[in-house]
Amino acid sequence: xxxxxxxxxxxxxxxxxxxxxxxxxxxxxxxxxxxxxxxxxxxxxxxxxxxxxxxxxxxxxxxxxxxxxxxxxxxxxxxxxxxxxxxxxxxxxxxxxxxxxxxxxxxxxxxxxxxxxxxxxxxxxxxxxxxxxxxxxxxxxxxxxxxxxxxxxxxxxxxxxxxxxxxxxxxxxxxxxxxxxxxxxxxxxxxxxxxxxxxxxxxxxxxxxxxxxxxxxxxxxxxxxxxxxxxxxxxxxxxxxxxxxxxxxxxxxxxxxxxxxxxxxxxxxxxxxxxxxxxxxxxxxxxxxxxxxxxxxxxxxxxxxxxxxxxxxxxxxxxxxxxxxxxxxxxxxxxxxxxxxxxxxxxxxxxxxxxxxxxxxxxxxxxxxxxxxxxxxxxxxxxxxxxxxxxxxxxxxxxxxxxxxxxx
Amino acid sequence: xxxxxxxxxxxxxxxxxxxxxxxxxxxxxxxxxxxxxxxxxxxxxxxxxxxxxxxxxxxxxxxxxxxxxxxxxxxxxxxxxxxxxxxxxxxxxxxxxxxxxxxxxxxxxxxxxxxxxxxxxxxxxxxxxxxxxxxxxxxxxxxxxxxxxxxxxxxxxxxxxxxxxxxxxxxxxxxxxxxxxxxxxxxxxxxxxxxxxxxxxxxxxxxxxxxxxxxxxxxxxxxxxxxxxxxxxxxxxxxxxxxxxxxxxxxxxxxxxxxxxxxxxxxxxxxxxxxxxxxxxxxxxxxxxxxxxxxxxxxxxxxxxxxxxxxxxxxxxxxxxxxxxxxxxxxxxxxxxxxxxxxxxxxxxxxxxxxxxxxxxxxxxxxxxxxxxxxxxxxxxxxxxxxxxxxxxxxxxxxxxxxxxxxxxxxxxxxxxxxxxxxxxxxxxxxxxxxxxxxxxxxxxxxxxxxxxxxxxxxxxxxxxxxxxxxxxxxxxxxxxxxxxxxxxxxxxxxxxxxxxxxxxxxxxxxxxxxxxxxxxx
Numbered sequence: 066x067x068x069x070x071x072x073x074x075x076x077x078x079x080x081x082x083x084x085x086x087x088x089x090x091x092x093x094x095x096x097x098x099x100x101x102x103x104x105x106x107x108x109x110x111x112x113x114x115x116x117x118x119x120x121x122x123x124x125x126x127x128x129x130x131x132x133x134x135x136x137x138x139x140x141x142x143x144x145x146x147x148x149x150x151x152x153x154x155x156x157x158x159x160x161x162x163x164x165x166x167x168x169x170x171x172x173x174x175x176x177x178x179x180x181x182x183x184x185x186x187x188x189x190x191x192x193x194x195x196x197x198x199x200x201x202x203x204x205x206x207x208x209x210x211x212x213x214x215x216x217x218x219x220x221x222x223x224x225x226x227x228x229x230x231x232x233x234x235x236x237x238x239x240x241x242x243x244x245x246x247x248x249x250x251x252x253x254x255x256x257x258x259x260x261x262x263x264x265x266x267x268x269x270x271x272x273x274x275x276x277x278x279x280x281x282x283x284x285x286x287x288x289x290x291x292x293x294x295x296x297x298x299x300x301x302x303x304x305x306x307x308x309x310x311x312x313x314x315x316x317x318x319x320x321x322x323x324x325x326x327x328x329x330x331x332x333x334x335x336x337x338x339x340x341x342x343x344x345x346x347x348x349x350x351x352x353x354x355x356x357x358x359x360x361x362x363x364x365x366x367x368x369x370x371x372x373x374x375x376x377x378x379x380x381x382x383x384x385x386x387x388x389x390x391x392x393x394x395x396x397x398x399x400x401x402x403x404x405x406x407x408x409x410x411x412x413x414x415x416x417x418x419x420x421x422x423x424x425x426x427x428x429x430x431x432x433x434x435x436x437x438x439x440x441x442x443x444x445x446x447x448x449x450x451x452x453x454x455x456x457x458x459x460x461x462x463x464x465x466x467x468x469x470x471x472x473x
Numbered sequence: 474x475x476x477x478x479x480x481x482x483x484x485x486x487x488x489x490x491x492x493x494x495x496x497x498x499x500x501x502x503x504x505x506x507x508x509x510x511x512x513x514x515x516x517x518x519x520x521x522x523x524x525x526x527x528x529x530x531x532x533x534x535x536x537x538x539x540x541x542x543x544x545x546x547x548x549x550x551x552x553x554x555x556x557x558x559x560x561x562x563x564x565x566x567x568x569x570x571x572x573x574x575x576x577x578x579x580x581x582x583x584x585x586x587x588x589x590x591x592x593x594x595x596x597x598x599x600x601x602x603x604x605x606x607x608x609x610x611x612x613x614x615x616x617x618x619x620x621x622x623x624x625x626x627x628x629x630x631x632x633x634x635x636x637x638x639x640x641x642x643x644x645x646x647x648x649x650x651x652x653x654x655x656x657x658x659x660x661x662x663x664x665x666x667x668x669x670x671x672x673x674x675x676x677x678x679x680x681x682x683x684x685x686x687x688x689x690x691x692x693x694x695x696x697x698x699x700x701x702x703x704x705x706x707x708x709x710x711x712x713x714x715x716x717x718x719x720x721x722x723x724x725x726x727x728x729x730x731x732x733x734x735x736x737x738x739x740x741x742x743x744x745x746x747x748x749x750x751x752x753x754x755x756x757x758x759x760x761x762x763x764x765x766x767x768x769x770x771x772x773x774x775x776x777x778x779x780x781x782x783x784x785x786x787x788x789x790x791x792x793x794x795x796x797x798x799x800x801x802x803x804x805x806x807x808x809x810x811x812x813x814x815x816x817x818x819x820x821x822x823x824x825x826x827x828x829x830x831x832x833x834x835x836x837x838x839x840x841x842x843x844x845x846x847x848x849x850x851x852x853x854x855x856x857x858x859x860x861x862x863x864x865x866x867x868x869x870x871x872x873x874x875x876x877x878x879x880x881x882x883x884x885x886x887x888x889x890x891x892x893x894x895x896x897x898x899x900x901x902x903x904x905x906x907x908x909x910x911x912x913x914x915x916x917x918x919x920x921x922x923x924x925x926x927x928x929x930x931x932x933x934x935x936x937x938x939x940x941x942x943x944x945x946x947x948x949x950x951x952x953x954x955x956x957x958x959x960x961x962x963x964x965x966x967x968x969x970x971x972x973x974x975x976x977x978x979x980x981x982x983x984x985x986x987x988x989x990x991x992x993x994x995x
Contacts, residue, residue: 105971177924177939181978208877213924215931216939242877307921308972369963370971376963378760378771380753396958398753402948402988403981405955406970409963446974447981 068094068329070466071349071359073336073386074366074373075101077452078437080320081149081459082363084156087327089467095324096349096357099332101317102367102438102451107305108190108279108312109173109183112150112453113138124169125184125453135442137454140418141461149460150453154185158319176213176305178220182449187312189290191276191302200227202272202299204264206235208242211307212278229269236260244280248311251282251289261296272299279303280311283318336366339386345432349386361432361466364422365459368413368438382412387433389422390415392441413441419465420458432469434462479503480840483658483672485645485686486679487511488518489621489822492628493829493848494678499635500851501833501844506670507629507637508660510644510682512905514625517680518822519908520749520781522703522737523730524714525549525557525619526823529564529589529612530721531799532581533574538800538824540585545824546617548849549624555854556623560729562616562714563597567765568609575610575718582614589614603710603767616714618730621822622908631853643668648675648690648814655690655814674836677816678829681746681784687816692809694816695787697797700748700780701738702755704763704957707774707916710734715766724762732884732915736763736770743782751778751956774961776916777953786819801828803835813839880929881922883915888929901935903927903946918950920969924977940979947973948987 070086072079075097083093112125129143138146168185172193175181180193201221205214218228235242237250254260268275275297282289286303293301305312324330338350339362348358364386366373374384380397392415394408414435416422421429436458438445445451479502484495487509495507528542550557566575582589590613597611598604629639643660646667650656657671677686677694687694709729717725728735739755756778763770786802801820817832830846837843866885870876878887894909895901903926906912912926913919923946927939947969958966973979 102971105968105976107976111975175976175978177927177943177977179940179978210877210880210925210928213928215928216924219931219939305976307924308976370967372964376959378959379757380959396955397756400750401985402952402955403985405958406951406966406981409955409958409966410970446970449975451971451975 068092068357068359069470070094070361070363071096071357072363072365073097073349074364074371075099075332076365076367076371076437077101077103077320077455078459078462079363079365080324081153081456082365082436082463083324083328084320085152085460085463086466089463091466091470093328094357094359095328095330096334096336096351097330097332097366098335100371102371103317104310104313105308106313106451107173107176107308107310108187108316109181110153110185110452110456111182111449112169112184114182114449115447132448133442137440137443137458138450140416140420141457145461145464146453146457149457150184152460153456156323158316158323174217174221174304176216176307178213178217184453187316188287189302190279190312191304196221196274197224198226199274200269200272201225201229201274201276202268203228203230203276203304204233205230205278206242206247207232209235209247209278209280210242211244212280212304213307214278217276217304227269227272229272231264231267233264233267244306244309244311245283245314247278247280248283248286248314251280252285254289257289257292258296261293265297268297268299275299275301276304277301278306280306283311283315286311286315336386341387341430344428344430346387346430360470361434363434363436363459363462363466364414364439365436366439368440369409370438373439374413376409384414384439387422387430388424389430389435390425390427407444407447410444410446411442414439415441420462434465436462480673480842481506481671482674482676482836483508483670484676484678485658486516486677486682487513487625487629487639487641488516488678488680489514489625489628489825490518490680490817490820490828491678492625492632493825494676494817494832495632495637495639496628496635496853497826497829497833497846497848498676499632499637500847501837501842505632505637506672507632507639508643508645508658508670509639509641512641512902512908513629513639514621515904515908516682516746517781517783518625519621520703520779521621521701521822522726522728522735523618523621524562524726524728524823525617526821527562527614527616528585528587528823529562529578529582529614529616530716530726532585532587533577534721534796535799536581536585538798539581539587541800541827542821542823543585543587543615545827546615548826549619549823550617552849552852553624553627553854556620556627558618558620558730560616560618560713562614562716563592564612564614564716564718565594565604565608565766566610566718567605568607570609570719574720575612578718579612582612587614601711601713601715603769604715605766605768610718612718616716618714618728619822620731622911624822626909627853645686645689648686650690650811653810653812655811674813674840675815676832676836677814678832680818681782683784683816683818685746687806690806690811690814692806692811694804694818695789696818697785697787698743698746699783699785700741700743701783702751702759702778702780703735703737704756704759704775705777705779706734706736706770707776708732708734710767710773717766724759724765727763727766731911746782746784748782749780751780751953753956755780756956772960774916775957776918776962776965777950778956779953784818800824801831803832805835880925881912881915883917883922884911884913886910886912886922891926891929892933895930895933895935901930901937901942903937903942904949907946907949913946913950917965918954918969919946920965920972923947923973943973943977944979944984945987947979948984951984952988
């Protein structure tokens, strides 16, 4: 089995690398276990927002000079990061998802009603700043426990004109009340007009915005929301739920759809071994002992969070496929909990400027590139930079592969 | 009996001992006020391996104390069955161990009248798959496990029913006396409001904090404080409480409890009873010790480690070469000039009731009241509640099929369970709720139930600060789970961080302060 590029993992960085490589004329084979950390996100794209920083944010890039020199953004370079984000929001996928024109200073609601910043909102995602002085109806579904309507109400009552919480029946009461079942039952709703007409009678006539939990359909949500707006004659928006969140699943599905047009995608392959000779990887093997060879390899399997990198009980940290050099910040030895958490987040694979991993003898593997949460020296949680580093490193690794392939 | 004529006694300390003392006093007709600086049972009482000792552990080193443990263990099981799970325990010796400790152990059990039976090790290992095959001899003993929260809460409920008063979150700041008699105790609550409470006598039952309380009236209690750390492993990896058959030391107990197993402990002398930080080297020592019994233990998921501080009384003129006795002492401060204050200390959770009986007898002697102790006879438990059984929860949820009402999916805590708790609380505190119903105690350590709990309480119109409360809950869970952030737990810790910071937008910089406060760091 041979392809130009093998991508290991199903993180956002894997998808980005694959799409970018197609543009540059390569086809890819994605080998993954089908689980990416995107599914735990809210479907937002966060580039950088140093929490607690005093710098007034005019764009995510105004925080760049606060980052340490080994941060992946500094490895990739500010100009490249900007280019990759511009490129990402120009993708067809986002036209289909109807992402708004991306904007650096958008705020949305978090699942517990706090204001969080992101870059771009997906179609009908709640915009925090639009809620001021409005009469708001929040819809919650009976027995659905992952939407925190009360916490959201408690938070926005401080600046909204009025709030009501309406308990509604889910479309198909024979189904479970989890996010996925609800989204699917909205997709399958035979007569959405009827459903929203029933709801209309119960809403405050004066309310101008209706907030639904972000479960209003998976493939057909745009149609469902549009129907709701037509019938209710009010602005309808979605607010996030506890993960796994449906907007993230929609984004994931759309990226996958894009990818399978030009590439092959395996969802049950766990790569465990690699053959390396003369600083080059020849092939990798999966858990079924199948061999996959390619000219180049991208490793996008999510770092410690998703098990791409393993932490052992004695404090060792290893990436088992290529066994590269690891920046181990010894989180188990830190005295203070917060330092320990930061050390765990910032441990990862050490690479050169091209994202090639170093081995313990300080040589590199020339045709292997690491991306996203596998990389050391960044903290997606405190930097609010999870998707940004994934996009930038996925895009950048694709460019580096094109350069490498041109040189051999 | 007219209570109004009975002396009013202040009990300091709301752990198992203090609650036991207050219940005993209440049953004998005294007017009682219990003062606890934090939440009931939040000190040493909840920071141990959860075992209700058969006494066998101490049978060689301190046979009299072992016999007391067995006697008390039977009484607790009878009077508060809802807090006790009768699982049984074993003492195991390994093939390479020298000496004749197992024989000595068996003969001492006979002497102390602790039922002990040697069983076939091969038969035994067929049911305990994770244990090493190097086990040579196995002795079955009647160990049980106890849920310390259920114990103190049952005691507290009974104290209130009997007319006693309980002040939690009240710290003692001074003990006032006149003519060799303590006449009042001044306390301060967490909002800084002070109160002076009059009394006719005081019982200091504050365990590891006894010395600090004694200092308030210029006295010293000679204690050795030792910190013991415990690791919690996911699942019940054993069916029975497993003890090493050797002189009691570190690393010798694996105890299944609820949906988890607890391994411990370490022993390190400390100065401050608030030292509850687990050091990294302790984790490695615990794992090394556990590996001797469970060869694959490093592959198991451990989702937390915590520490508690044991107060062991140092008798005067104690021979340094001998281990300190585990039995309790009642210290009469009469010689130092105080005629109506006693300190009860040492012992263990298993013997808390007899400690209470002892100290209340002595306070009675001082006050000239000789009402008999009834705590070993009067059953506390609500007759509708059966024995504590970790699996009864699963059965209940499966029978009622109320999955949608689950707030905590790890520990199967429903909205109704939460409601029952908050109805009896004076103010909403996520920590109290967590301790009462074990919400957030499971493998996810509150990642998913934290905000669900907040949302449910908000729907019931309870007032609290969302951000503060969720952060508080997370800080408390994180402080224990970061200690064992390896294997799957490393992923779990990062997932929690992902959800609380990246998704919820909570700010880590204030969590620092919260964790420092929880760890009593400066």
